[in-house]
Every structure is written in structure tokens, then in C-alpha cells.
Amino acid sequence: MKRSVFLKTIFVLATILLCIIFLYPIISYLLYREQKIVKVSFHPNERLGKVNFKKGVYLIKSNHNWYALSAHCTHLGCIVNFDEKTEKFHCPCHGSVFDISGKRVAGPANRPLTRLPLRFMKNGDIIVIKRD
Amino acid sequence: MGYLRHYLSFYLPRLILSSFLICILSGIFLTIHYRPFGDVFRCVEEITTVIPYGFFFRRLHYITGQLFVILALIHIGDHFLRRTYRRYRFRDWLSLIASIYIAFAIIFMGFVLKGDKEGIFAGNIMLNIIKGIPLIGNSISDIFIREGEDFFWLPFLYHCFILPLFLIIFTRRHIHNWLPNRGFFLYVTLFLSTFAVFFKMPMDIPPDAVVPTVKGPWFFLAIQKCLTKIPPLFAGIGIPISFFILISLISLSKGHLEWFIRYTILIFAIVYGIITILEYR
Known part of the structure; x- marks a missing residue:
């Protein structure tokens, strides 16, 4: 060389x-980026219905159990609306549809709504934990 | 026809520049009261309804921003049809095409900054489209927009500082004189200000409102439609990038290739325009 x-x-x-x-x-x-954990607290007065919404989280009563779903559509992140008549979640942006358990029924989304962990407090509050 | 061509070549660029300058000036006024943290929707509504003449600056900013991109599109369309891209060096043509994309990005970020339901959803869609890029999507999305408390911070920086700066840098060879005719600028300012007083802006949707459908900005409607049918990576990134590559390459091409690219762009633009009009209604 x-x-x-x-x-x-x-x-x-x-x-x-x-x-x-x-x-x-x-x-x-x-x-x-700092990973933040957001806690959404549902007081007993805030969960009188079968499906309750607060800060991007749906808290749903099934028989005597509770489960929480992220309200963000798994397609592109819009907040889904709950239709009480059909008991389905509808995305207002691109039309994805999910059933009450979060399973995808129709539309461009290809994953179910994300299930979020719950914590039951002594004072009766239910805290839903989600990552921001 | 000759008069129209003269109008397009002489007045249109001056009108575009005037709109841009008024948009920057009205934007400076809005920035004084705008806060990209906390309840952004409330802050925007305060500017519009509580702060004296806030509605006027917001309308003027909206009108001039929209006018700027629409007229810039007509300007590009005019030069495209007259084949004047042949006169440009590839680098200069590329800068101009990049600048129109930057202008759309500025308007898109402005749409997010409204802080209403449409704005928040548009921001989320942008975030998730970028996240969908294989391997690097998750990391680079943080450069553009972030979830949580500082959701509006990066769009604010891009809308007010970073993208306008890039726009000026990319158009600096094209625009020789930023204020060629002061009298014309004053008349345009007067006319648009009067228009802003009577103009009705689209309604802002509160973030907690439940609405059956949410639409993005007008130029995004065709992509929004495509997002319901094809994967986000193709609809949100593939389509704009393909169009960018096509329109950039036209200044390098000759003969049959130029003819092919030219008609592909025309068909693409017509189809995109039709979908946009159908979705807007």
C-alpha cells in the first residue's frame, strides 16, 4: 500500500x-426518555356503571370482577368510544371495533385493546396502572 | 389566458410571501399567551374567547397559514405544468420540494397544538405511525412527539422554531427578496385582517367530548382514508415518501422517463385530490 x-x-x-x-x-x-408510570384511581363513586372511563382507561365490571382496558386504539392510538347499545368500543379515527372484553371485531387494528393491571386499595379505590 | 399567467407569475409569489410573513407575525402574538403544558385546550379557548382580540390573531394565523400552503401548491402546480423544473439544478429543486413538505409539517403540528380532540388524536396518530417503522421507530418517535405531560412540547418547538427555520433555510436560494413590494404587503395585510374579523373558524372539539368520527387536517384526509385500508407504514410514510421521490426525480429525468413520471404525478395528485374532497364533505 x-x-x-x-x-x-x-x-x-x-x-x-x-x-x-x-x-x-x-x-x-x-x-x-424517562419511563413514567401513571396511576388512575377509580373511587367507588366513579365506577357506578358497568363501563367507566377516566383518563384514557376503561374500568369494566364483569359479574363480580373488574378488569381495565387501555382506551387507546391499538391501530394508531385514538381514544375509542364505548357504545352502550352494542356494548362495543368504536374508534372514531379509522373505524376499528372491539368487543367489551377488548377483542378486535372489525377494522384496521390487528391487536385487542391492552389489558391493564389493577390494584385494589383498602379504602375501596381501584387503581389502574399504565405506562406513559 | 395571458393575463392569468401574468397574475400567477407576478402576484402569486408576492401573495405567498405576504401570507407567510403575516402568519409569522400573528404566530408571535399567539405564542405570548400559548402554554404547551397543562390544559392546552383551555389555554387555546382562553386565547380565543377571553383575551382581548385573541380570536382575531388566531383567525389571522389560521387563514394565512392555510393560504400560504394552498397558494404554494398552486405555485408548484403552475411550474410543474409549465415544466420549469427543467431550469432548476437538482439540489435547488430538492430544497423546494422539501420546503413544501416542511410547510405541511408546520401546519400539521399547528393542528396538534390546538389541544382539542382532533389535535390530540392527530398527534397520537403521528406518534404511532412513526413507532411503526421497523427497528428504529420506537426510538425516533421520541424526537418528534412524546406521550404524557409534555405531549405538546415538541410539536410546539417544531411548529414555532425548528420547522420555520428549516423552511427559511431551504427557500433562501429561491426567495431573493422577502419584502419586494411593501405597498402590496400592506394591502394584503389589510384585506386579510378584515377577512379574519368575519371569518368563522372550524369548531374545536373538547378533549372529553364523545364524537362518532374525528377528522385530521384537510391535506391529511386522503391518508386518513388510506389508513383504514392499508398498513400505517405504507399509508403514513410510504405514500408521502414515494411522492417526494417521484417529484424530486422529475428534474433529473428526460424523454420517456420524464413523461412517465410527469403523468404518474398528475394521476396521483388527481386521485389524492378527489379522495380529499370526498372525505372533506
Whole structure:
């Protein structure tokens, strides 16, 4: 290998390395994100119906059990509406439909509504935990 | 016909520039009272209904923003039909096409910043479309919009500072004089201000309201329709990027290839326009 070619290669490699050294902190800075856990609390007065909505969460009563669904459509994240007549969730953006258990019935979404964990408090509140 | 061509070539660019400058000025007034945190919808409604003349600045900002992109589209269409893209160097043509995309991105971010149901949903849709990009989607979505308390912060930065700056940088070779005719600018300002007083803006939907359908901004309606039929990655990213590549390549192409690209763009634009009109009704 000629000396000039060798020096050129070293120069190019050093430039790439320098770019990476400068880019890495920039990308790390831009992509940093703190994972937040949001707790949505349902007081007994806030869950009088079969299906109750608060802050992007549906809390649903099934027989004597409770379960929670994220109200965000699994297609593109719009908040779904609950239709009491048909007992189905409808997405107002692109028309996906889910049944009361969150299972996809129709539309472009291909996953069911996300089930969220619950915590039963001593004071009677039910807390739904979701990640932001 | 000659008069129309003269109008398009002479007055249209001046009208576009005037709209852009008035849009920036009215935007500066809105920024003083706008807060991208907390109850953003309430803040927007306060600007519109409580703060003296807030409604006027909001309407003027809306009208001039819409006018700017619509007239810019007509300007591009005029040059496209007259084949003047042949005169441009590829780099310059690419900058101009990028600038119209940036203009649409600014309007889209403005739509999100309304903070009403439509705005929040538009932001969520954008976030999820970006997240759908394989491998990098989840990471790069954080650069554009984030869930939670600071949902409106990044769109605010993009709408007010980052994207307008890029727009100015990309159009700096094209626009030689930002204020070529002060008298014309004053008359346009006067006319649009009067129009803003009587203009009725589309209603804002409160974030908690239950509505059967939610629509995005007018230029997004065709993509919104496509999103119901085809995967988000193709509808939300594939279609705009394909159109960008096609319209960029036309300045490099010649002969049969140019003819092919030209008619593909025309058919695409007509179909997109028809879907938009049908969805808007």
C-alpha cells in the first residue's frame, strides 16, 4: 500500500470515528426518555356503571370482577368510544371495533385493546396502572 | 389566458410571501399567551374567547397559514405544468420540494397544538405511525412527539422554531427578496385582517367530548382514508415518501422517463385530490 493511500485511509477512518464520537452523545441526548408510570384511581363513586372511563382507561365490571382496558386504539392510538347499545368500543379515527372484553371485531387494528393491571386499595379505590 | 399567467407569475409569489410573513407575525402574538403544558385546550379557548382580540390573531394565523400552503401548491402546480423544473439544478429543486413538505409539517403540528380532540388524536396518530417503522421507530418517535405531560412540547418547538427555520433555510436560494413590494404587503395585510374579523373558524372539539368520527387536517384526509385500508407504514410514510421521490426525480429525468413520471404525478395528485374532497364533505 502506498503511503498516500494509507494516510488517506487513516484520515477517512479518523473522520468516521470523530463523527461517531460526536453523534453518540447527540443521539443519546435526543432519545433519552424517562419511563413514567401513571396511576388512575377509580373511587367507588366513579365506577357506578358497568363501563367507566377516566383518563384514557376503561374500568369494566364483569359479574363480580373488574378488569381495565387501555382506551387507546391499538391501530394508531385514538381514544375509542364505548357504545352502550352494542356494548362495543368504536374508534372514531379509522373505524376499528372491539368487543367489551377488548377483542378486535372489525377494522384496521390487528391487536385487542391492552389489558391493564389493577390494584385494589383498602379504602375501596381501584387503581389502574399504565405506562406513559 | 395571458393575463392569468401574468397574475400567477407576478402576484402569486408576492401573495405567498405576504401570507407567510403575516402568519409569522400573528404566530408571535399567539405564542405570548400559548402554554404547551397543562390544559392546552383551555389555554387555546382562553386565547380565543377571553383575551382581548385573541380570536382575531388566531383567525389571522389560521387563514394565512392555510393560504400560504394552498397558494404554494398552486405555485408548484403552475411550474410543474409549465415544466420549469427543467431550469432548476437538482439540489435547488430538492430544497423546494422539501420546503413544501416542511410547510405541511408546520401546519400539521399547528393542528396538534390546538389541544382539542382532533389535535390530540392527530398527534397520537403521528406518534404511532412513526413507532411503526421497523427497528428504529420506537426510538425516533421520541424526537418528534412524546406521550404524557409534555405531549405538546415538541410539536410546539417544531411548529414555532425548528420547522420555520428549516423552511427559511431551504427557500433562501429561491426567495431573493422577502419584502419586494411593501405597498402590496400592506394591502394584503389589510384585506386579510378584515377577512379574519368575519371569518368563522372550524369548531374545536373538547378533549372529553364523545364524537362518532374525528377528522385530521384537510391535506391529511386522503391518508386518513388510506389508513383504514392499508398498513400505517405504507399509508403514513410510504405514500408521502414515494411522492417526494417521484417529484424530486422529475428534474433529473428526460424523454420517456420524464413523461412517465410527469403523468404518474398528475394521476396521483388527481386521485389524492378527489379522495380529499370526498372525505372533506
